[in-house]
Amino acid sequence: MNVVVQDLYAKYPTAEALAEAEPEKIEEIVRPCGLGRSKARDISACMRMIRDEYGGKVPDDFDLLLKLPGVGRKSANLIMGDVFGKPAIVTDTHCIRLTNRMGLVNHIKDPKKVEMALWKLVPPEEGNDFCHRLVLHGREICTARTKPRCERCCLEDICAKTDV
Numbered sequence: 001m002n003v004v005v006q007d008l009y010a011k012y013p014t015a016e017a018l019a020e021a022e023p024e025k026i027e028e029i030v031r032p033c034g035l036g037r038s039k040a041r042d043i044s045a046c047m048r049m050i051r052d053e054y055g056g057k058v059p060d061d062f063d064l065l066l067k068l069p070g071v072g073r074k075s076a077n078l079i080m081g082d083v084f085g086k087p088a089i090v091t092d093t094h095c096i097r098l099t100n101r102m103g104l105v106n107h108i109k110d111p112k113k114v115e116m117a118l119w120k121l122v123p124p125e126e127g128n129d130f131c132h133r134l135v136l137h138g139r140e141i142c143t144a145r146t147k148p149r150c151e152r153c154c155l156e157d158i159c160a161k162t163d164v
Contacts, residue, residue: 042070081128094138103160
């Protein structure tokens, strides 16, 4: 994925350049990520919208981010937290799996419902960091594809260990 982004920025270094690019040319670069045609179409439309409606700047408002083509709640939260340093809760697969397994939520698979539940549990200023820690924890300790390594887990004594 990072190689694709590097290649995209090398050819189109600005939002203006991407807004002007033919979607077919963008597709050639993003195809390795999968869904190349729809991703290229969204990137092209998103960059045009940023150029035309937001003066070339990515908006720092959650609702405005959601209006951008190809941007859903997960991406909008990621941008809010990582780019703008604002409160955010990114509910990716690790977050959903781990919060269910630990018992922070109860058998909730819908990302928005998990996000809403976590807003009630996690202080807003800690939400973004909390979610990044869940990703790291989910990759190293509480894995999806292998048996969780509970014996190595710093949360072992408080984890509900529910099967999800």
